[in-house]
Amino acid sequence: xxxxxxxxxxxxxxxxxxxxxxxxxxxxxxxxxxxxxxxxxxxxxxxxxxxxxxxxxxxxxxxxxxxxxxxxxxxxxxxxxxxxxxxxxxxxxxxxxxxxxxxxxxxxxxxxxxxxxxxxxxxxxxxxxxxxxxxxxxxxxxxxxxxxxxxxxxxxxxxxxxxxxxxxxxxxxxxxxxxxxxxxxxxxxxxxxxxxxxxxxxxxxxxxxxxxxxxxxxxxxxxxxxxxxxxxxxxxxxxxxxxxxxxxxxxxxxxxxxxxxxxxxxxxxxxxxxxxxxxxxxxxxxx
Amino acid sequence: xxxxxxxxxxxxxxxxxxxxxxxxxxxxxxxxxxxxxxxxxxxxxxxxxxxxxxxxxxxxxxxxxxxxxxxxxxxxxxxxxxxxxxxxxxxxxxxxxxxxxxxxxxxxxxxxxxxxxxxxxxxxxxxxxxxxxxxxxxxxxxxxxxxxxxxxxxxxxxxxxxxxxxxxxxxxxxxxxxxxxxxxxxxxxxxxxxxxxxxxxxxxxxxxxxxxxxxxxxxxxxxxxxxxxxxxxxxxxxxxxxxxxxxxxxxxxxxxxxxxxxxxxxxxxxxxxxxxxxxxxxxxxxxxxxxxxxxxxxxxxxxxxxxxxxxxxxxxxxxxxxxxxxxxxxxxxxxxxxxxxxxxxxxxxxxxxxxxxxxxxxxxxxxxxxxxxxxxxxxxxxxxxxxxxxxxxxxxxxxxxxxxxxxxxxxxxxxxxxxxxxxxxxxxxxxxxxxxxxxxxxxxxxxxxxxxxxxxxxxxxxxxxxxxxxxxxxxxxxxxxxxxxxxxxxxxxxxx
Numbered sequence: 001x002x003x004x005x006x007x008x009x010x011x012x013x014x015x016x017x018x019x020x021x022x023x024x025x026x027x028x029x030x031x032x033x034x035x036x037x038x039x040x041x042x043x044x045x046x047x048x049x050x051x052x053x054x055x056x057x058x059x060x061x062x063x064x065x066x067x068x069x070x071x072x073x074x075x076x077x078x079x080x081x082x083x084x085x086x087x088x089x090x091x092x093x094x095x096x097x098x099x100x101x102x103x104x105x106x107x108x109x110x111x112x113x114x115x116x117x118x119x120x121x122x123x124x125x126x127x128x129x130x131x132x133x134x135x136x137x138x139x140x141x142x143x144x145x146x147x148x149x150x151x152x153x154x155x156x157x158x159x160x161x162x163x164x165x166x167x168x169x170x171x172x173x174x175x176x177x178x179x180x181x182x183x184x185x186x187x188x189x190x191x192x193x194x195x196x197x198x199x200x201x202x203x204x205x206x207x208x209x210x211x212x213x214x215x216x217x218x219x220x221x222x223x224x225x226x227x228x229x230x231x232x233x234x235x236x237x238x239x240x241x242x243x244x245x246x247x248x249x250x251x252x253x254x255x256x257x258x259x260x261x262x263x264x265x266x267x268x269x270x271x272x273x274x275x276x277x278x279x280x281x282x283x284x285x286x287x
Numbered sequence: 288x289x290x291x292x293x294x295x296x297x298x299x300x301x302x303x304x305x306x307x308x309x310x311x312x313x314x315x316x317x318x319x320x321x322x323x324x325x326x327x328x329x330x331x332x333x334x335x336x337x338x339x340x341x342x343x344x345x346x347x348x349x350x351x352x353x354x355x356x357x358x359x360x361x362x363x364x365x366x367x368x369x370x371x372x373x374x375x376x377x378x379x380x381x382x383x384x385x386x387x388x389x390x391x392x393x394x395x396x397x398x399x400x401x402x403x404x405x406x407x408x409x410x411x412x413x414x415x416x417x418x419x420x421x422x423x424x425x426x427x428x429x430x431x432x433x434x435x436x437x438x439x440x441x442x443x444x445x446x447x448x449x450x451x452x453x454x455x456x457x458x459x460x461x462x463x464x465x466x467x468x469x470x471x472x473x474x475x476x477x478x479x480x481x482x483x484x485x486x487x488x489x490x491x492x493x494x495x496x497x498x499x500x501x502x503x504x505x506x507x508x509x510x511x512x513x514x515x516x517x518x519x520x521x522x523x524x525x526x527x528x529x530x531x532x533x534x535x536x537x538x539x540x541x542x543x544x545x546x547x548x549x550x551x552x553x554x555x556x557x558x559x560x561x562x563x564x565x566x567x568x569x570x571x572x573x574x575x576x577x578x579x580x581x582x583x584x585x586x587x588x589x590x591x592x593x594x595x596x597x598x599x600x601x602x603x604x605x606x607x608x609x610x611x612x613x614x615x616x617x618x619x620x621x622x623x624x625x626x627x628x629x630x631x632x633x634x635x636x637x638x639x640x641x642x643x644x645x646x647x648x649x650x651x652x653x654x655x656x657x658x659x660x661x662x663x664x665x666x667x668x669x670x671x672x673x674x675x676x677x678x679x680x681x682x683x684x685x686x687x688x689x690x691x692x693x694x695x696x697x698x699x700x701x702x703x704x705x706x707x708x709x710x711x712x713x714x715x716x717x718x719x720x721x722x723x724x725x726x727x728x729x730x731x732x733x734x735x736x737x738x739x740x741x742x743x744x745x746x747x748x749x750x751x752x753x754x755x756x757x758x759x760x761x762x763x764x765x766x767x768x769x770x771x772x773x774x775x776x777x778x779x780x781x782x783x
Contacts, residue, residue: 023523023528023529024528027527027528027529035522037485039588040485042579042582042586042587042588043588044578044588044589045485045578045589069588070588084485085485085521085522086522087483087484087485087521087522087523087524087528088524088527088528089527089528090524090527217570217573217574217578217589218483218484218573220483220524220550220711220713221550221551221711221712221713222493222550222551222552222569222573222711223552223567223569223570223573223574224551224552224554224567224569224570225566225567225570227554227561228561229561234554234556234560234561236551239551239711239712239713250561253561253664256562256563256663256664257561257563257664259563259663260563260564260592261590264583264590264593265590267584268583268584268588268590271584
């Protein structure tokens with residue numbers, strides 16, 4: 001069950017894997033996610049967006065960034081290993097229609113969940129402008145796939161090592177000012193990026209969707225840990241989202257909640273890395 | 288059989304000779320169940336109540352008057368012949384006692400521990416009525432638990448009925464689902480349980496803590512189901528992974544039992560509920576129980592707040608569980624804030640008693656007005672309002688009325704909202720034709736039949752927040768309905 005069929009790095013800390021999950025592969029739609037755990041007994045449950053799927057092979061494509069213990073465990077697994085479990089697909093699928101001109105903005109690892117949505121928007125007949133951002137050239141992922149999908153691709157890096165130097169909101173503002181104003185904007189990335197994308201589009205009155213990746217336990221509406229404030233009302237990202245009208249989301253609150261376990265997570269990660277180092281030493285001293 | 292005391296021997300002799308009169312039985316002191324010392328147990332996850340010794344169980348069983356009309360049975364949602372199994376315990380025939388119970392309830396080790404007996408069987412007990420004190424009724428729950436723990440190991444696995452070739456899908460592996468699965472399997476159908484979590488057991492594994500219901504007990508019941516040939520598929524969210532319609536039209540299921548519970552946590556809607564450190568009881572307990580956050584860093588990877596001062600809102604069993612869990616996770620101070628008085632609390636008397644013993648501070652006739660946070664968005668306190676009791680409301684309980692200007696602040700770094708759950712909207716969104724009432728619960732008839740042919744439902748998704756035993760009772764009714772429906776379907780099939 002849940003066998004890793006293939007796995008490869010996309011950048012220093014970002015990995016891609018195809019995982020056997022036939023039911024999910026069959027049911028999934030753009031914008032949905034799965035709950036994944038590397039270990040059935042002790043593992044943490046984390047949400048990951050389904051980037052793609054192959055119904056015939058019964059596999060789904062997942063992309064994740066190594067940020068803590070659980071994602072490190074995933075990063076260390078290889079083809080042939082099995083995940084503890086994969087549950088899904090979860091969340092409401094993206095509402096896709098022919099808007100006209102759609103701008104897809106992705107930052108960092110957010111470029112991964114943006115891919116299936118961009119694909120769906122393109123298939124629905126939209127003119128797609130993709131804006132991808134990364135800190136530096138090595139961290140940019142999925143550029144080729146976006147290049148093929150989109151009518152126009154703008155790449156920015158914080159340090160200017162590739163594409164334009166700057167952040168995604170700059171080209172986004174330019175696109176909004178064009179004579180042919182965009183009809184729809186989809187922004188996925190770090191919370192702070194999504195917040196500023198929404199601030200960028202707000203004066204233009206362009207509908208802007210964001211996909212939120214909050215802390216979750218079950219992913220089915222049972223715990224409420226993922227709750228966010230949207231338009232002054234409490235919404236659960238797992239069942240009411242993960243996509244919301246970005247102009248209504250209280251990002252400041254969300255960012256605080258995202259940091260809820262920062263210290264604990266840091267400790268767990270440190271302990272894990274030290275443990276791994278020790279194992280490494282043992283091995284090298286015992287040929 | 289172990290040694291029994293001289294007193295018990297003499298009582299048993301009189302009992303067998305038919306000479307143990309009601310007044311002799313009334314004279315037997317109610318047997319207290321041994322428990323872990325509160326000062327010790329508030330720091331561990333082990334079960335609080337240790338169960339009767341054999342001597343105690345038989346002594347307690349002799350307190351039963353064997354009333355001809357057995358009023359206790361009326362108080363039991365699944366009508367266990369209580370008088371009969373108690374008689375067997377008195378005689379030391381524990382296996383027989385357990386068989387009697389198992390004919391009616393599949394999960395005696397669970398129900399003996401978590402049923403609210405004081406408002407069910409024990410409320411009707413003649414002994415309790417005689418003393419005008421329900422706490423002096425025969426301890427039916429403890430005896431049920433004793434029989435299950437004592438004889439459970441050797442209990443036979445119920446046999447599956449002769450194969451009908453028909454398929455039943457059970458959605459949810461909580462108490463109702465377990466009973467529905469067992470009963471339809473006995474009916475000879477091929478049964479599959481679909482569970483959204485990675486472990487089966489529903490509220491018994493994610494909600495009710497280890498110290499009140501050891502998970503090994505639930506695991507054993509699930510194993511029994513598997514030995515009967517019930518298939519259990521975890522990580523499967525009906526409505527998302529497959530819809531009910533797909534299960535029936537494409538996957539060949541002839542009937543469906545929906546026992547998904549009511550799992551969507553309610554919040555108060557007060558200021559500050561989004562602060563870091565505010566949990567729904569569901570989240571808090573799921574992290575602690577199912578995900579074993581109490582072993583964070585030492586065998587489990589799911590974190591939970593390291594709390595010093597915790598405020599729990601609510602007065603039900605779940606609120607007690609959350610408060611007692613917080614103590615075990617290392618909190619120095621735990622407040623339980625409830626806006627009515629103790630008399631109106633929906634929690635079991637025993638849970639309230641245990642929580643107090645362990646040091647949970649009850650703040651009655653108080654209610655949170657808003658949760659206060661610091662600049663990092665972390666909870667630092669709860670502003671509460673005092674209440675007084677006014678006229679009875681529609682529930683018959685006296686309505687709490689706020690006292691103007693009575694606000695005060697309790698220092699706390701964690702707040703847990705335990706004010707109940709509502710129905711999850713997922714099935715409503717994904718099951719066309721299935722009728723729900725205006726609160727989002729599924730509408731059923733007296734046989735737990737829904738508006739869709741072949742689809743039955745029971746437990747919390749029908750009743751709202753109920754108990755393990757009520758969910759089991761509905762699972763049983765629904766299973767009987769499904770078995771009859773499928774028999775009819777076979778007849779029609781054969782006739783065609």
